[in-house]
Amino acid sequence: DSGVTQTPKHLITATGQRxxxxxxxxxxxxSVYWYQQSLDQGLQFLIQYYNGxxxxxxxxxxxxxxxxxxxxxxxxxxxxxxLGDSALYFCASSPRPxxxxxxxxxxxxxxxx
Amino acid sequence: xxSVTQLGSHVSVSxxxxxxxxxxxxxSVPPYLFWYVQYPNQGLQLLLKxxxxxxxxxxxxxxxxxxxxxxxxxxxxxxxxxxxxxxEYFCAVSTQGAQKLVFGxxxxxxxxx
Numbered sequence: 001d002s003g004v005t006q007t008p009k010h011l012i013t014a015t016g017q018r019x020x021x022x023x024x025x026x027x028x029x030x031s032v033y034w035y036q037q038s039l040d041q042g043l044q045f046l047i048q049y050y051n052g053x054x055x056x057x058x059x060x061x062x063x064x065x066x067x068x069x070x071x072x073x074x075x076x077x078x079x080x081x082x083l084g085d086s087a088l089y090f091c092a093s094s095p096r097p098x099x100x101x102x103x104x105x106x107x108x109x110x111x112x113x
Numbered sequence: 114x115x116s117v118t119q120l121g122s123h124v125s126v127s128x129x130x131x132x133x134x135x136x137x138x139x140x141s142v143p144p145y146l147f148w149y150v151q152y153p154n155q156g157l158q159l160l161l162k163x164x165x166x167x168x169x170x171x172x173x174x175x176x177x178x179x180x181x182x183x184x185x186x187x188x189x190x191x192x193x194x195x196x197x198x199x200x201e202y203f204c205a206v207s208t209q210g211a212q213k214l215v216f217g218x219x220x221x222x223x224x225x226x
Contacts, residue, residue, distance in 0.1 A: 033214075042217075098210050098211065103159070106156040107156050
């Protein structure tokens with residue numbers, strides 16, 4: 001158990017819908033990262049927040065957005081969902097904003113029908 | 114930009130045999146290198162990491178990896194495979210000051226009894 005929690009574990013929804021994935025980092029970690037794991041793209045970095053501020057952006061679609069709240073939990077919002085958005089979404093956390101070991105949550109499996 | 118290539122998407126070994134999973138990286142600056150393991154339906158767990166200290170890195174579960182700058186490699190080894198080692202293994206690269214991990218495509222390790 002890494003100490004990073006993600007909810008829900010599974011999510012099934014329809015195309016065009018909007019969903020919110022939630023992540024609670026390890027106690028004391030200020031940095032949160034979001035990754036997408038799909039069969040065709042592999043594991044890809046989406047976005048990072050550090051202490052409430054966006055720190056780095058990767059291959060995140062405009063339909064996706066994220067935020068980190070004052071209690072340091074983070075939410076990833078996915079809208080206008082397409083079949084290709086079906087994937088495992090991982091959250092990771094680390095104490096500092098750069099080059100630290102990232103501890104991964106169990107992931108949320110999103111299925112878009 | 115950094116990149117990682119894992120040679121062999123599937124590796125199969127017998128129980129008790131040597132495990133060798135190959136990882137080559139590309140980085141224009143000194144890299145930080147990681148191996149993560151993903152068991153079925155679980156998140157990623159850190160096996161070991163190299164951050165410019167000793168080139169031979171020992172990790173959990175009897176795994177180790179050696180950083181070879183001249184070969185730009187960071188191969189993962191374990192002297193004797195156990196059935197519980199069956200999982201997917203990911204090599205990842207980062208750099209000092211970087212915010213994200215760049216992952217390879219993963220290697221699925223199968224252990225034959």
